[in-house]
């Protein structure tokens with residue numbers, strides 16, 4: 315695919331970065347320097363560990379290279395000449411490997427700017443002086459070719475924009491993002507921890523974070539009930555055979571935890587002296603009967619003969635579930651279904667486990683165990699369109715409530731020139747039309763992306779924009795014609811004959827971990843009252859109003875409000891600061907006058923000092939705000955604010 319002008323600009327910066335780097339560190343060995351969605355990087359191998367000061371030096375040198383107004387010159391060469399050039403410039407360590415990646419018959423080209431020459435297919439801007447607004451941002455470790463077994467290189471990240479204004483805007487956004495970082499806020503607000511002893515990428519939800527998650531789950535569950543879903547619970551593991559039927563094993567085993575082998579079988583193969591390689595092969599294998607059955611259902615050979623082993627060689631085990639689908643399928647299949655029962659909508663906050671490389675892990679947003687807001691819908695072909703629409707309207711309600719009204723959807727369609735897709739063309743046409751029609755009715759921007767469908771059906775992805783303009787890919791809705799075949803699902807139609815249902819997989823928010831991570835950043839930890847782990851803090855000015863504090867605490871708790879009483883002996887100012895740091899939506903100051911009048915002095919996190927109010931009035935307003943799941947800025951209407959007695963700014 316040709317580069318966009320912005321990618322060209324950013325990629326040209328990679329070359330200029332390498333040019334400057336080699337002027338300062340002539341021994342650096344270069345790997346690759348592609349553009350990214352937000353900038354560019356270059357992976358380099360250098361004994362010296364780069365520091366922030368080095369980055370500043372390199373960036374200053376890059377400015378010089380830009381000022382030198384060097385043209386980017388392309389030179390096409392033969393493979394032999396390419397090898398010669400790479401050796402001549404002393405970049406054999408990685409560039410020879412990169413040269414070998416270029417398929418026979420494809421053009422091999424170098425680009426030269428000034429003294430620097432790099433193996434590259436292009437393209438670039440014409441002169442280095444076109445690079446007017448760039449910045450080096452950070453250094454990170456990156457394994458050569460993304461493989462943990464390879465050497466870890468230093469990756470220099472930078473960004474570039476066509477104008478200085480756009481760069482400044484982006485840098486400001488980065489600054490804000492730092493303040494909102496869910497890993498930092500997660501620690502500060504005690505929302506979650508990740509403990510190396512439990513395992514990297516495994517989130518421990520602490521009491522505060524658990525409240526946030528539970529409130530969200532309650533909210534989503536309410537909406538699901540309105541839409542006619544049934545809640546189910548399923549175990550965290552399932553037999554390997556289940557995933558061999560679904561096709562999740564062994565095809566995706568790089569992304570899964572290794573299987574759990576049953577104790578007696580493990581003991582048996584240990585006495586046989588079975589090797590690890592043999593054990594793996596036996597776990598992957600299936601019986602002839604199993605292969606025949608799946609192939610018969612599919613109508614073609616989807617399980618190859620080389621996976622078949624004699625029954626006595628087979629090894630059974632369990633998989634930590636990578637997906638919830640097979641479990642839900644078994645619930646659907648557990649009783650005869652008629653067309654009158656459809657659609658069957660099974661929902662579960664289902665925890666799944668995936669093996670992510672440790673370098674890919676990131677707070678709550680890239681983890682190894684996560685709970686999907688999952689559901690599987692089993693319906694007739696005629697129902698696909700309305701069910702997809704139902705999924706989308708659920709997303710709309712939830713995102714709007716959370717103040718995330720800026721989002722777009724991507725409709726992934728099949729690539730008409732590819733034959734990797736299962737199912738017949740007529741079904742595909744119908745499903746794609748259904749997804750497209752559903753996306754249209756949403757009233758938000760959507761793009762159609764041919765080639766982005768899953769192999770078993772079209773899908774719709776949600777990409778939300780948070781308050782500082784960053785995009786987050788959340789979950790997805792997928793139409794599936796494949797698994798109902800593999801599991802031989804059926805229902806009885808009005809014609810009394812057996813029909814195949816269509817399945818829809820949907821996890822619109824992805825996972826609770828990822829969604830909460832995004833929410834923490836979206837709200838910068840300032841949650842609306844309904845989500846806040848602690849909604850109200852009572853701040854008595856002195857011990858004398860301690861009894862009044864306890865009385866109000868009791869009333870708040872009785873009303874279901876999450877409240878605490880700050881009985882520390884320090885000054886009111888310190889108590890207020892603490893409540894602010896912990897981002898408590900409401901702090902109520904209690905003095906002798908308030909106790910006398912059964913009132914409270916209200917400090918709202920969102921709106922500041924709201925003056926003195928009768929406690930009962932405050933409580934009623936708060937209950938309304940929580941029940942309405944109101945956003946902070948919406949919480950108070952001009953008509954309501956009259957109720958406060960004291961003049962607040």
Ligand SMILES: [Zn+2]
Nearest residue numbers: 425434435436
């Ligand atoms: Zn290039």
Ligand SMILES: [Zn+2]
Nearest residue numbers: 637638639819
């Ligand atoms: Zn699924």
